[in-house]
Amino acid sequence: MSKIYVKQEESLSIKFTHQMKVGDQRRLDLYFFLPKEMGINSQSLDAEEYYFAAIAGRRSYYSSGLHLPLVQGRFISQNKRTVEEFRLYLNLFAYQFAVAIETDSKELAQVEDVEQFYTSLKELSDIVAQLLKKFRRNEPSDPKWKHYFENSDNYLSWFCEQRLLQLISHAPRSSDYNELTEEVLSLCRSERAYREAKNYNSAQTKDDPNRISNKMLLLRRLIQQGVVLKEELKTLGVGLKKLTTGVATGGVMLVVSALIIKAQGVFNGLTLSLVLTLAVIYGFREIFKEDIRNALWRVIQKGRPRWSRILRDTTTQAVIGRQLVWLDFIKSKDLPEQIEEILKRRHSQNKVDSEILHYGIYSRIAQKDFLAGYSTIQEQVNFSLVPFARYLERGRAKIYKESAGQVSYDSVERRYQVNLILMLREGRNPPQYARYKITMNRSTMVEVTESQLPDGMTLIGGEQDSED
Structure with missing residues (x-):
């Protein structure tokens, strides 16, 4: 069964991730139920503007072997590989490594519990050190290959250091974890010393934040070469x-x-x-x-897709897949019966009138094989909720209480609950569903939780689920 992961990406954004293989045909529909009190509708929020300003996606080749570097498993006999093949596999590992660290660090930054934060920080730093060590064991000696390795090595070293330093700078303050913090800082120092020993960056570049940042952006684009698919978007x-x-x-x-x-x-x-x-x-x-x-x-x-997208391999320019995209406000009468059934099972206090924003994407992956060694495409789509938040009330209410003759109050924030229902259809298989509750206020997303489905409905990536 296919699995679609939905998680909080940053303070006001969510992301869904899924993988597709050769020949897959998949229709994924997301229904955002926005309470009318939020003031968001087709008159206040233009769907097309929201698509280009707040929805960002990337499609790339994917391999599940991230924690076992591909350069180790796929280059046992390097002499039988071409330079281009070496570069492609190297880029795949480096790109997935960077994306994984980026995702894990963003999730960790949302953790407020002190103990959980530092425990996770320790695990993340250990994984970073382990993967970098394994990656460097496979440094090629051939000069024509070594250049590509050094680009990836330089970027991964700098990127991991930056992510760890960013986490420490925003970490919850606690003297109980000074030793752990020092361990992470020691790893960052060793990476900086490693890059200096390798002479990866000139003195002028290291001393100028703008130059080092721009150089790393360039290296990131080089790493994406051959891995991230080229997209051709057309308005229908x-x-x-x-x-x-x-x-x-x-x-x-x-x-x-x-x-x-x-x-x-x-x-x-x-x-x-x-x-x-x-x-x-x-x-x-x-x-x-x-x-x-x-x-x-x-x-x-009504009901017609707004955009079409062609996905091409950046190396061969071959068409890897085609997609159709829908985005619009719809009326409740246009909802599928199964979606209405899921909504009926909400608690009575949550049954409020809502505006419905529908995002749909139909993907058809080519029947022919991908480049050698690739078997899966991963799609990640980010939805920024910042355009939603600007319509929400800014003020805070007060809750009063009395104790021993003294009256005090607590400030409370105004929160809104957005229901998100996913419907997945793969080929001729029966639809699968998932429901999430997004609790947010004007400044941040409080939590994203998955809810249970009514009896008889199949959970995306799982078996038939039931409600308590």
């Missing part, structure tokens, strides 16, 4: 929208022309009354032309 329905505009304008002009002819029959000659009547007719044309066009376009666009 452009010609159809022009045709709709033409039909709407033609229909309005037909009515206007009929009214003008009628007015000329009523008024003899060019009189002031005729001029005023024509002015009123043209005025109503301008008022209703846009409304008629928009109404007609909504009817035609």
